[in-house]
Amino acid sequence: MRVKAIGIAPYAGLKRLMEELAKEDPEMDLVVEQGDLEEGVDIARRAEKEGYELVISRGGTASLIREAVSIPVAEIPVSGYDMLRVLTLLKDYRGEVAIVGFPNITRGAAVICDLLNLSVHTVTVRKPSEVEEQLESRRRQGIQVVVGDVVTVKAAEKLGMHGLLITSGREAVLDAFEEGKRVYRLFSRLRREASLYRNILDRDRRGIVVFGGKERILFRNPAAARFPLSAPAVERAIQELVEESLRRGQSESRLLPLEESGVQIAAVPLDDRSGETRVAIHLEKCRFAVSPEKWGCVEIRHTRSEPKETAFHRFVGKSGALREAIQSAQKYSEWDVPVWISGEEGTGKEMFALAIHQASPRGDQPFIAVDSGCLKPEEWNELIADAVAGPFRRGTLYLKNAEKIPAKVQKRLGALIADEGDGPRWLISTVVDLGKEVRRGAFDRKLYQLLGRAHLPLPPLRERKEDMDDLIPLFIAEGNSKYGKSIVGMESELIEELKRLTWPGNIEELKRAVEAMVLKSDGHYIGRRETADILERLKQEASRPVGRELDWTGTLEEMEIQIIQRVLVEEGMNQTRAAQRLGINRSTLWRKLQNVHRETPPGNKR
Numbered sequence: 001m002r003v004k005a006i007g008i009a010p011y012a013g014l015k016r017l018m019e020e021l022a023k024e025d026p027e028m029d030l031v032v033e034q035g036d037l038e039e040g041v042d043i044a045r046r047a048e049k050e051g052y053e054l055v056i057s058r059g060g061t062a063s064l065i066r067e068a069v070s071i072p073v074a075e076i077p078v079s080g081y082d083m084l085r086v087l088t089l090l091k092d093y094r095g096e097v098a099i100v101g102f103p104n105i106t107r108g109a110a111v112i113c114d115l116l117n118l119s120v121h122t123v124t125v126r127k128p129s130e131v132e133e134q135l136e137s138r139r140r141q142g143i144q145v146v147v148g149d150v151v152t153v154k155a156a157e158k159l160g161m162h163g164l165l166i167t168s169g170r171e172a173v174l175d176a177f178e179e180g181k182r183v184y185r186l187f188s189r190l191r192r193e194a195s196l197y198r199n200i201l202d203r204d205r206r207g208i209v210v211f212g213g214k215e216r217i218l219f220r221n222p223a224a225a226r227f228p229l230s231a232p233a234v235e236r237a238i239q240e241l242v243e244e245s246l247r248r249g250q251s252e253s254r255l256l257p258l259e260e261s262g263v264q265i266a267a268v269p270l271d272d273r274s275g276e277t278r279v280a281i282h283l284e285k286c287r288f289a290v291s292p293e294k295w296g297c298v299e300i301r302h303t304r305s306e307p308k309e310t311a312f313h314r315f316v317g318k319s320g321a322l323r324e325a326i327q328s329a330q331k332y333s334e335w336d337v338p339v340w341i342s343g344e345e346g347t348g349k350e351m352f353a354l355a356i357h358q359a360s361p362r363g364d365q366p367f368i369a370v371d372s373g374c375l376k377p378e379e380w381n382e383l384i385a386d387a388v389a390g391p392f393r394r395g396t397l398y399l400k401n402a403e404k405i406p407a408k409v410q411k412r413l414g415a416l417i418a419d420e421g422d423g424p425r426w427l428i429s430t431v432v433d434l435g436k437e438v439r440r441g442a443f444d445r446k447l448y449q450l451l452g453r454a455h456l457p458l459p460p461l462r463e464r465k466e467d468m469d470d471l472i473p474l475f476i477a478e479g480n481s482k483y484g485k486s487i488v489g490m491e492s493e494l495i496e497e498l499k500r501l502t503w504p505g506n507i508e509e510l511k512r513a514v515e516a517m518v519l520k521s522d523g524h525y526i527g528r529r530e531t532a533d534i535l536e537r538l539k540q541e542a543s544r545p546v547g548r549e550l551d552w553t554g555t556l557e558e559m560e561i562q563i564i565q566r567v568l569v570e571e572g573m574n575q576t577r578a579a580q581r582l583g584i585n586r587s588t589l590w591r592k593l594q595n596v597h598r599e600t601p602p603g604n605k606r
């Protein structure tokens with residue numbers, strides 16, 4: 001490897017020496033020009049433009065060049081030999097001598113003068129402009145001879161003094177050649193590496209932008225131009241993500257709905273030992289159009305605002321059923337498997353799905369909740385494309401009302417899940433009995449079997465009424481902050497009445513009812529009097545069919561089971577009263593109830 005180098009010699013003799021030595025070095029392709037200080041800098045600048053890869057120069061000239069160009073600069077050192085040579089010359093000189101120069105010269109000179117027992121004044125300067133001033137005052141002291149670099153010698157001549165130049169010897173020049181080649185090799189290796197990374201970044205289809213202190217953009221790849229970086233929503237999201245990622249010292253991401261499609265934005269703090277805070281922003285377009293008009297069916301959340309250990313802390317209620325569900329969900333969150341959550345409307349399915357996501361290793365990625373009933377066929381295609389190869393693949397996709405997924409999509413989902421390749425974590429929820437849907441051919445059997453491996457059945461509120469003792473105060477508190485009230489509780493008689501209702505809309509319905517009561521109440525306690533109309537409405541609601549509408553597609557036996565279930569619920573699970581209403585005796589009811597339990601999906605005790 002030959003190095004195309006430019007030598008910049010501050011004095012003529014050095015030019016000659018460098019040229020002579022370069023001829024003997026097969027790796028050195030050296031052209032030498034003469035130039036001191038600024039003159040040398042101009043030569044170096046020009047040489048860099050002309051494609052030279054290395055500069056070799058000396059002393060102050062080399063230092064100035066280093067500041068001005070971005071190719072490596074090797075310096076011919078002023079060696080001990082050089083100094084020794086010039087001082088030996090002065091050994092027998094009787095008059096006084098001064099050495100005037102930059103620290104690189106005076107430091108070594110002082111030691112040598114000491115060794116040779118020479119009495120020489122050493123004067124250190126920091127700027128070329130100081131040289132003349134120093135020489136002037138030495139001259140006034142009667143000193144006639146000064147030793148130094150080219151600046152010193154030139155100034156001495158101007159003032160009528162004798163200037164002795166410290167010339168560089170062969171060894172110093174050869175040292176500089178070796179140093180230059182070493183630095184050049186290192187430099188070109190780094191440059192090759194940088195160009196490799198640059199190439200990778202330039203071809204990345206993600207937009208990549210690197211910010212360094214005070215929102216300065218240090219780098220952006222060509223793909224970044226496709227993203228509206230200065231759109232207010234994007235700017236805000238980037239700023240928040242940068243702050244968040246630096247605060248936590250980890251990557252943070254967010255899916256942002258933009259006009260024509262969604263964009264996944266991630267902030268990655270860079271630990272590049274530069275001593276400067278740098279954050280890379282990755283931008284990736286979704287194919288799935290997360291447009292505002294679809295916000296009813298698609299919701300994207302970013303959750304890692306709390307430590308993942310607290311994901312399940314928001315659940316209120318001490319019933320065994322709830323605690324059991326939380327335990328299973330915690331277990332499922334650790335495995336990256338699809339989970340099927342079933343339960344009547346408002347039982348907390350989405351809350352569980354979100355908690356599973358948050359507690360999982362994907363918690364810092366987006367959680368995308370999709371209402372399966374809302375999507376058109378082409379939107380399913382986009383959604384799956386983003387799930388397989390787009391930004392959704394790292395997050396969690398929660399498909400609610402999964403019984404409404406079109407048959408074709410069920411098959412594709414089944415194949416995707418069975419494949420177990422890279423892709424999102426799938427969570428799905430249903431309000432209907434999927435087992436029965438499978439039996440009547442309305443749901444894909446393979447998908448059902450894959451989902452059944454991790455099933456989380458959520459019991460309706462009427463089967464865990466003790467949870468209401470904790471839920472009611474929680475919803476009062478939420479109502480207080482929503483409506484600016486300061487209610488401290490609810491009359492116990494009213495609580496008892498609420499517990500007697502069947503709550504077909506479950507926790508969601510309870511929440512809305514309590515909030516409505518908070519809004520109506522003026523005192524510190526919610527009483528029955530001022531909330532009588534709400535209670536009445538709830539009673540009417542409670543008499544509507546529980547769970548879902550009667551399903552007329554099943555067999556006679558299946559419909560009988562549905563009727564028994566509904567009457568039982570409406571009679572507050574009282575079997576005697578239910579049997580009376582149905583016109584059968586209790587033992588017949590009991591026998592039929594055994595069928596009910598057999599028909600219910602595994603673990604879903606209704």
Ligand SMILES: Nc1ncnc2c1ncn2[C@@H]1O[C@H](COP(=O)(O)OP(=O)(O)OP(=O)(O)O)[C@@H](O)[C@H]1O
Nearest residue numbers: 314315316317344345346347348349350351507508
């Ligand atoms: N154990 C609980 N503690 C506190 N709040 C709860 C609990 N369970 C559910 N909730 C609240 O009840 C409401 C309904 O829950 P969620 O939306 O998760 O139900 P869902 O089963 O997904 O409903 P749907 O079937 O209608 O989509 C939410 O506001 C949720 O925060």
